[in-house]
Amino acid sequence: GIAVANGAAGANGAVARSRQIAEEDSTAEPTQSEAEETVHALKLVVCLASIAVCIRWMNILSEAQFHAFVMSLLPVAPVNLLLRRRHYASNGDGLRPPARTRCLSQDSHPDRALVDALVAHFAALAQADPGLEMDRATCARFLVARKGVIKDAIAMLEAYSKWREKVRPREITACDVPAEFKTRKAYTHGVDRCGHGVMWCFARRHDKNVRVLEESVRFIPFVMEGTIQVSEQHDVDKIVMVFDLSGFGMRTMDYELTKHLIDILANCYPERLHKILNWNAPRLFDLFFRVVRPWIDPNTVEKIEFVRGGDIQRFIDPAMYPKEVSMRLAANGTT
Known part of the structure; x- marks a missing residue:
């Protein structure tokens, strides 16, 4: 927002x-x-x-x-x-926007009075239904996502509370998503240079022909919650998502799951994204991105960066890379 x-x-x-x-x-x-x-x-x-x-x-x-x-x-x-x-400045293929290393969030703090009103509104509702109680930070994020319009923020938070009650994202374990967890297609590892938890996603490990949509969708909040916890341990509330797109192909081009991912991030985790790094995207991904980009909020699009090879270290210290990423970069002669 x-x-x-x-x-x-x-x-x-x-x-x-x-x-x-x-x-x-x-x-x-x-x-x-x-x-x-x-x-x-x-x-x-x-x-x-x-x-x-x-x-x-x-x-x-x-x-x-x-x-x-x-x-x-x-x-x-x-x-x-x-x-x-x-x-766009060329990073090897001429179609990639120049990366920025700015750490400070561009989002201003929402009006305190409006946040207080939201907190009070849901505190009153929580007297009858404890599941409707919302903390101040959550109210602030949803208010920013709805451009400061309190009526829209209330509607969004009410929908979120229903989703939270149904999915119970903080209670999901690896046992609830065994097939997805086994693939290691996404996991939390380390922080970026600003202390944001990093979620690493590996496109080549996803196969739309064998995945079970319900489990794949449930896997999203499972990894999100773990990454948010890492960020909060470093006193920040946003995360970084790295999509390793090497090996991206037709079997990984999953429009249905991507739509679910975008909807969950927008409606259940608003203002949680600091940056999305699309790393080593092949030409085929450009076509895929043109289809899905209209589904993404324009303000979220502004947080997307395309990077290649060792350029990722501008955002993440090499000491914070997963071991498999460090080994691959070393094998390719990239620092």
């Missing part, structure tokens, strides 16, 4: 940055390598579109899925690709 008090200033800053980028782009001439990459991108679009037509003809994709896939290819148009190369 974004604080109401800083909304206008942030918007003005974004407009100014957009104008500056536009002015720089207007004077930039595409290089030969950029032109070659444009040709390759166009060939890729034609190839994927042809495959999509064949799959649709075979009735494997529904009409809605077919349209969604084709629309996701449109942003790969050559002109758009060249502009994006100018918009």
